[in-house]
Amino acid sequence: MNTMNFHKYRPTVTPDLPNRQWPNRRLTKAPIWVSVDLRDGNQALAKPMTVEQKLKLWDKLVSIGFKTIEIGFPSASQLEFDFTRRLIEENRIPDDVTVQVLVQAREHLIQRTYEALEGVKQAVVHVYNTTSQVQRDNVFCKNKQQIKQIAVDGATWVQEYAKHYPLTDWVFQYSPESFSQTETDYAVEVCQAVMDVWKPTPQNKCILNLPATVESSSPNRFADQIEYFITHMQNRESAIISVHTHNDRGCAVAAAELAILAGADRVEGTLLGNGERTGNMDIVTLAMNLYSEGIDPQLDFTHPDEWVEVVEEVTQISTHIRHPWVGQAVYTAYSGSHQDAIRKCLLKQNDDQPWNVAYLPIDPKDIGRDYEAIIRVNSQSDVEFLKVQLNGQTWQGMGQGTLSAVCDAYQKQSGQSIDIIDYSEHALHDPIPDLHGNTGKDAMAIAYVYLKSDQGKKVGVAIAQDTVSAMILAFFNATI
Ligand SMILES: CC(=O)SCCNC(=O)CCNC(=O)[C@H](O)C(C)(C)COP(=O)(O)OP(=O)(O)OC[C@H]1O[C@@H](n2cnc3c(N)ncnc32)[C@H](O)[C@@H]1OP(=O)(O)O
Numbered sequence: 001m002n003t004m005n006f007h008k009y010r011p012t013v014t015p016d017l018p019n020r021q022w023p024n025r026r027l028t029k030a031p032i033w034v035s036v037d038l039r040d041g042n043q044a045l046a047k048p049m050t051v052e053q054k055l056k057l058w059d060k061l062v063s064i065g066f067k068t069i070e071i072g073f074p075s076a077s078q079l080e081f082d083f084t085r086r087l088i089e090e091n092r093i094p095d096d097v098t099v100q101v102l103v104q105a106r107e108h109l110i111q112r113t114y115e116a117l118e119g120v121k122q123a124v125v126h127v128y129n130t131t132s133q134v135q136r137d138n139v140f141c142k143n144k145q146q147i148k149q150i151a152v153d154g155a156t157w158v159q160e161y162a163k164h165y166p167l168t169d170w171v172f173q174y175s176p177e178s179f180s181q182t183e184t185d186y187a188v189e190v191c192q193a194v195m196d197v198w199k200p201t202p203q204n205k206c207i208l209n210l211p212a213t214v215e216s217s218s219p220n221r222f223a224d225q226i227e228y229f230i231t232h233m234q235n236r237e238s239a240i241i242s243v244h245t246h247n248d249r250g251c252a253v254a255a256a257e258l259a260i261l262a263g264a265d266r267v268e269g270t271l272l273g274n275g276e277r278t279g280n281m282d283i284v285t286l287a288m289n290l291y292s293e294g295i296d297p298q299l300d301f302t303h304p305d306e307w308v309e310v311v312e313e314v315t316q317i318s319t320h321i322r323h324p325w326v327g328q329a330v331y332t333a334y335s336g337s338h339q340d341a342i343r344k345c346l347l348k349q350n351d352d353q354p355w356n357v358a359y360l361p362i363d364p365k366d367i368g369r370d371y372e373a374i375i376r377v378n379s380q381s382d383v384e385f386l387k388v389q390l391n392g393q394t395w396q397g398m399g400q401g402t403l404s405a406v407c408d409a410y411q412k413q414s415g416q417s418i419d420i421i422d423y424s425e426h427a428l429h430d431p432i433p434d435l436h437g438n439t440g441k442d443a444m445a446i447a448y449v450y451l452k453s454d455q456g457k458k459v460g461v462a463i464a465q466d467t468v469s470a471m472i473l474a475f476f477n478a479t480i
């Protein structure tokens with residue numbers, strides 16, 4: 001047997017933390033959210049957004065309720081610079097929203113970043129350099145001391161250039177990029193050196209953003225890294241601890257959740273998880289996870305169809321039908337036992353009681369989905385909710401069985417009262433000859449339906465490929 005070449009790989013080293021506290025904690029409130037759609041999300045697109053598209057997404061992010069939005073990398077290109085200027089000069093930044101911008105720890109780029117931000121009321125200047133061993137050795141070809149010096153120089157320039165713009169309320173953020181692949185003690189050392197430059201206080205905090213730039217271990221080990229960092233740093237009360245997870249192993253949301261348990265205050269991510277490679281942490285999923293546990297997510301995702309459309313338009317990426325919480329299929333049950341359970345629970349569900357419905361973790365109505373989409377009929381289902389396409393019209397009905405669902409649909413559509421007197425359905429195993437004696441190989445079921453309506457008693461009969469279709473056709477034959 002061929003085996004995959006797993007010998008090629010080694011696990012990422014994460015700290016031992018025998019007294020870890022995070023597993024005993026629960027999520028109780030939303031973190032500080034930061035949307036990085038317009039930066040990390042954008043830099044990952046084959047066709048990055050135009051200024052107009054960025055403005056459109058910006059408006060959506062503001063309306064959803066983000067209070068900090070990383071708007072781009074203004075020193076990287078004229079487009080990024082111009083977008084920043086548009087937001088400022090056109091007064092598009094509400095007073096309670098702070099823009100954040102990313103920059104490398106390089107002086108000319110930091111200078112240009114401040115030029116882009118001239119006149120802004122408040123902003124986070126986010127400077128980063130990578131600290132991981134692979135980048136130290138292979139990309140930067142520098143030792144730990146030299147890499148730390150890049151961070152210190154960057155922090156110094158960020159602080160110095162800010163002084164040229166005293167009217168703005170500046171907040172400084174530092175990311176040891178590839179934190180999760182960095183020796184955690186070393187990450188603490190570098191961040192401490194940055195804090196020594198900025199000298200934050202509990203009243204004037206800096207932000208330390210700890211990224212899983214590439215997700216390389218399981219979420220519990222990322223949580224260990226965060227808890228280790230927090231418990232080994234000095235002056236914890238003067239820093240906001242932020243995390244920025246990517247989804248390489250499919251666990252970005254879980255990693256962020258466990259990082260919050262481990263003490264992180266703030267989470268960076270994108271709507272629907274767009275971002276480098278497998279994407280950034282999906283803020284929608286994390287926020288809705290909190291919501292489904294009765295925690296105020298502090299973001300408003302009530303009308304997904306509106307903002308999903310904008311995200312899809314600007315990213316040119318469609319949303320999977322099974323995307324957590326907002327995919328088109330996530331409140332739909334095809335299988336009979338699920339349909340049965342949902343119907344029974346919905347009948348018992350009172351609006352003033354906590355949500356208690358099997359198979360539906362939240363009330364789909366909360367995000368603008370109706371129950372009619374919930375139950376779909378196919379070969380896996382016992383028909384209790386029906387959609388019938390007839391003469392170009394869609395008829396919908398719900399009932400204990402096929403016939404009562406059809407009857408319900410018919411009554412809603414025609415306004416006529418109708419009673420089912422009796423019915424019978426038979427699966428046929430032998431082929432049925434048609435009027436000319438030919439064998440209809442597909443015919444497999446026959447149904448009789450006896451009705452009493454305003455027009456008196458009627459009987460309908462039909463043969464079809466299955467009993468459900470035969471019943472529906474027999475019903476309509478009886479109503480003609
Ligand atoms: C994990 C992340 O998402 S980080 C963000 C990534 N996003 C982006 O990079 C998008 C925007 N960036 C860009 O368009 C370009 O990188 C620019 C315009 C900012 C800079 O371009 P350039 O200077 O031409 O190239 P580049 O970014 O490759 O860097 C060149 C040098 O800076 C160094 N450098 C890279 N990142 C950093 C950093 N964060 N801090 C300090 N130096 C850095 C490189 O090692 C390289 O050094 P060398 O010339 O001695 O080999």
Ligand SMILES: CC(C)C(=O)C(=O)O
Pocket residue numbers: 040102128175177178209211212213214244246
């Ligand atoms: C710049 C940092 C925060 C980043 O985007 C990453 O590490 O993924």
